[in-house]
Amino acid sequence: MGSITILFYLKNRKNKKGECQIYLRLTVDGKRKETSLNRSILKSRWDKGKQCGKGRTEDILSLNKLLNSVKQSLYQKQQEMIYNAEDITVESLMNKYLGIGERIKHLMVVIKEDNQRTKNLVKEGTYRKYIALTNHVQEFLTFQYNVPDLNIKKIDYQFVDDFDYYLRTEKLIGNNTTVRYVKTLKKIIQSALNKGWIKTNPFINYKVKFDKVTIDPLTEEEVQIIRNKEIDIKRLDQVRDLFVFVCYTGLSYADLAKLSNKYIVTGIDGNKWIKIYRSKTGELSSVPILPQAAVILKKYENNPSCKNRGILLPVLSNERYNAYLKEIGTICGISKNLTTHLARHTCGTFLANKLISRETIGKILGQSDWRSTAHYAKTTDIRVSQEITELMDVDDISSDQSIEAV
Incomplete structure (x- = not known):
């Protein structure tokens, strides 16, 4: 057998980022075979003579490390074939390198198999996020590599x-959602790693963090504006009622959508309560039905659509619900982004400002972790002002003494 030659070069065709695909050309006994490395680079950053990237930036070092590993892998496959007395041709060596003839696992197949397993273990809302990830990865493969699938190795x-960058720039997805998508993909790849389908963890150096999100809840005045606004459009009127109902009960969208008579009970105080296990966590929410919420339940007790579906409120799809809430915000002159999440935060903050204990708020919101409760029940400037005023009113503490103490 003659010697082998390995060459890396760029194809002239550019992708949307202006980069050229990097190709491997393998030559054995004068015969050539080529394959894409599924990597791209700007021509200005490629050293044609040295067949590698120029510079010492992190992405160039990573690329050059890959190119070196490709070379080493080909030489290793060549030695394995010599040891096993296999006939070495350009086709057989390239096939050995690409894993052709071996059992190959492809990324999209692995993701879809994982989706089928996950579907039986998570709630519908969570499963939709897995489907969204699947679609993003599929589109990314077409965008970045112009292929429908990729060997998971x-x-x-x-x-x-590159996937992280694609989500942020091409799909215009924010940091926290991007991180969630990539972490979900990481979980799938970790499973493939555990099963031996891949040898190294590609996420070892993926270092990103969630941005801290601060939600500014509605004030009592803003809730009253929304509650009292005259709205003639039926669909908007109904969505407004749902939003206000959450402000006074703290229910999540999923729990709001399944609310039925079986979850309404008479409490030890003789009043009506909502007792419902949260769809997301399985924790029990115990919610006293305040008069403002009772009025809304009364309004829809004979609603034909609700009766037909066996529910108490006319809940729409989450997408339509959130879209209509934006209209309501505009109609009511509220600049804050109206969502069920905001309504839950508003409920928790109302309770906190009324000096309701953290344990009670957690019981109402269905939160077993005090840190989660604290996230929803924020202390506002109104509460701070009230408590400071009470402190200053204590007889044995005067404002002069306070100043001197400072």
């Missing part, structure tokens, strides 16, 4: 980094 840090 090709998934490395560069793939992860």
Whole structure:
């Protein structure tokens, strides 16, 4: 057998980022075979003579490390074939390198298999996020590599980094949602790693963090504006009622959608309560039905659609619900982004400002962790002002003494 030659070069065709695909050309006994490395680079950053990237930036170092590993892998496959007395041709060596003839696992197949398993373990809302990830990865493969699927062994840090960049720039997805998508993909790849389908973890160097999100709840005045606004459009009137109902009960969208008579009970105080296990966590929410919420339940007790569906409120799809809430915000002159999440935060903050204990708020919101409760029940300037005023009114503490103490 003659010697082998390995060459890396760029194809002239550019992708949307202006980069060229990097190709491997393998030559054995004068015969050539080529394959894409599923990597791209700007021509200005490619050293044609040295067949590698120029510079010492992190992405160039990663690329050059990959190119070196491709070379080493080909030489290793060549030695394995010599040891096993296999006939070495350009086709057989390339096939050995690509894993052709071996059992290959492809990324999209692995993701869809994981989706089927996950579907039986999570709630519908969570499952929709897995489907969204699947669609994003499929579109990314077409955008970045112009292929419908990819050998899972090709998934490395560069793939992860490029996918993250794609979500942020092409799909215009925010940091926290991008991180959630990539972490979900990480879970799937970790399973493939555990099963031996890949040898190294491509997420080892993926270091990103969630941005801290601060939600400014509605004030009591803003809730009253929304509650009292005259709205003639039926669909908006109904969505307004649902939003206000959550402000006074703290129910999540999923629990609001399934609310039926079986969850309404008479409490030890003789009043009506909502007793419902949260769809997301399984924790029990015990919610006293305040008069403002009772009025809304009364309004829809004979609603034909609700009766037909066996529910108490005319809940729409989450997408339509949130879209209509934006209209309501505009109609009511509220600049804050109206969502069920905001309504839950508003409920928790109302309770906190009324000096309701954290344990009671957690019971109402269905939160077993005090840190989760604290996230929803924020202390506002009104509460701070009230408590400071009470402190200053204590007989044995005067404002002069306070100033001197400082």
